Amino acid sequence: MTKVLYITAHPHDDTMSYSMAAAKAFIDTYKEVNPEHEVVHIDLYKEHIPHIDADVFSGWGKLQSGKGFEELSPDEKQKVQRLNELSDQFVKADKYVFVTPLWNFSFPPLMKAYIDSVAVAGKSFKYTAEGPVGLLTDKKALHIQARGGIYSEGPAASMEMGHRYLDIIMQFFGVPSFQGLFIEGHAAMPDKADEIKADGIARAKDLAHSF
Numbered sequence: 001m002t003k004v005l006y007i008t009a010h011p012h013d014d015t016m017s018y019s020m021a022a023a024k025a026f027i028d029t030y031k032e033v034n035p036e037h038e039v040v041h042i043d044l045y046k047e048h049i050p051h052i053d054a055d056v057f058s059g060w061g062k063l064q065s066g067k068g069f070e071e072l073s074p075d076e077k078q079k080v081q082r083l084n085e086l087s088d089q090f091v092k093a094d095k096y097v098f099v100t101p102l103w104n105f106s107f108p109p110l111m112k113a114y115i116d117s118v119a120v121a122g123k124s125f126k127y128t129a130e131g132p133v134g135l136l137t138d139k140k141a142l143h144i145q146a147r148g149g150i151y152s153e154g155p156a157a158s159m160e161m162g163h164r165y166l167d168i169i170m171q172f173f174g175v176p177s178f179q180g181l182f183i184e185g186h187a188a189m190p191d192k193a194d195e196i197k198a199d200g201i202a203r204a205k206d207l208a209h210s211f
Helices: 016-034 054-064 074-092 109-118 153-158 162-173 190-208
Strands: 003-010 036-041 095-101 124-129 129-133 140-147 177-184
Touching: 003 074, 016 036, 016 095, 016 140, 016 177, 016 190, 054 074, 054 140, 074 109, 109 162, 129 162, 140 162, 140 190, 162 177, 177 190
Parallel strands: 003 036, 003 095, 095 140, 140 177
Antiparallel strands: 124 129
């Protein structure tokens, strides 16, 4: 069965967020088109996503030195185990849908914490004599992002770092197909906000038929 990870990084729902509104339209349509597929929603504002901190490094170090998992401290066990769960879930999925706003030219920090949790050597990539090689060569991914301003062209295009970061990470993981669906300009042109939102939702529904 095809498994889709629907990964959202927004504190608001589809009634308040343009990215979440387009994402809901996409995922609802995708489910209608592909009822046999399993869609798993990972709400990064509700899930426990450990940051890679001193406990994680200490726990990893103990395991790499040959110590058993039972020798880790309670905090080390909890964080290391959760990171393993997240990375295992990620590599077992077939498709990824990332949903974020554009905040300060990037995405909410919880998305970076999530990417850190799944960027694991031996799972999503491996090191070779020629350099790192991605292992997720049979996956596909989509990023749905709302931008209050215009970042698809002009001087601001070089300032957008959220989608570009995910693009680099997907290439690093070996994911051969990565698309972007952008809803932009609603803050810059409030008189056209409803039109921009409706267009984003329509494009999201269309994309769901081919993703």
